Amino acid sequence: DAGVTQSPTHLIKTRGQQVTLRCSPKSGHDTVSWYQQALGQGPQFIFQYYEEEERQRGNFPDRFSGHQFPNYSSELNVNALLLGDSALYLCASSRTGSGGYTFGSGTRLTVV
């Protein structure tokens, strides 16, 4: 049983560019959440998607947007990249009504 799959694992982008990160949730899960983790800090909540809609959002600018597809997979898009967007981006999935999240291994984004 595959867990949460994220792609790509590593990515280098130039300041000002746009990036799309992808996430396939664990089988049976219908909710996807995205987190940003800067070096040495705990993960920070970006937003959560359920039934193809953004259900909750953390304190992140509109440059961060997302999408959830009918098969529950999700994308995180970041526009106009800043150096400060360099981080590990984590996707977590869960099943509605259950407690825990299953996290993927993340995408390491470096903005130069």
Next chain:
Amino acid sequence: DAKTTQPTSMDCAEGRAANLPCNHSTISGNEYVYWYRQIHSQGPQYIIHGLKNNETNEMASLIITEDRKSSTLILPHATLRDTAVYYCIVRVGHGQNFVFGPGTRLSVLP
């Protein structure tokens, strides 16, 4: 902001029990206590969660005080592979997102 307070770091000898404390003095009656850990450069891994009763699974035990203002995660026989950052999180129900603090960096020493 995270609603929990944890020590920044702890050491534990291999084979001994690791006891990781967490303070959550403002916890509400309907908030659960969750523990996750993150091994270097990997995603957080679920360990255990509880509401008010003590819980045990194959990984760890969770001891919650009667007033629910603090809890302790116990790894009964720590191994080198338990070296990680451990996060204690309180969360209402099943839909709310997790708010991570900086966690406790546990180093298991040979």
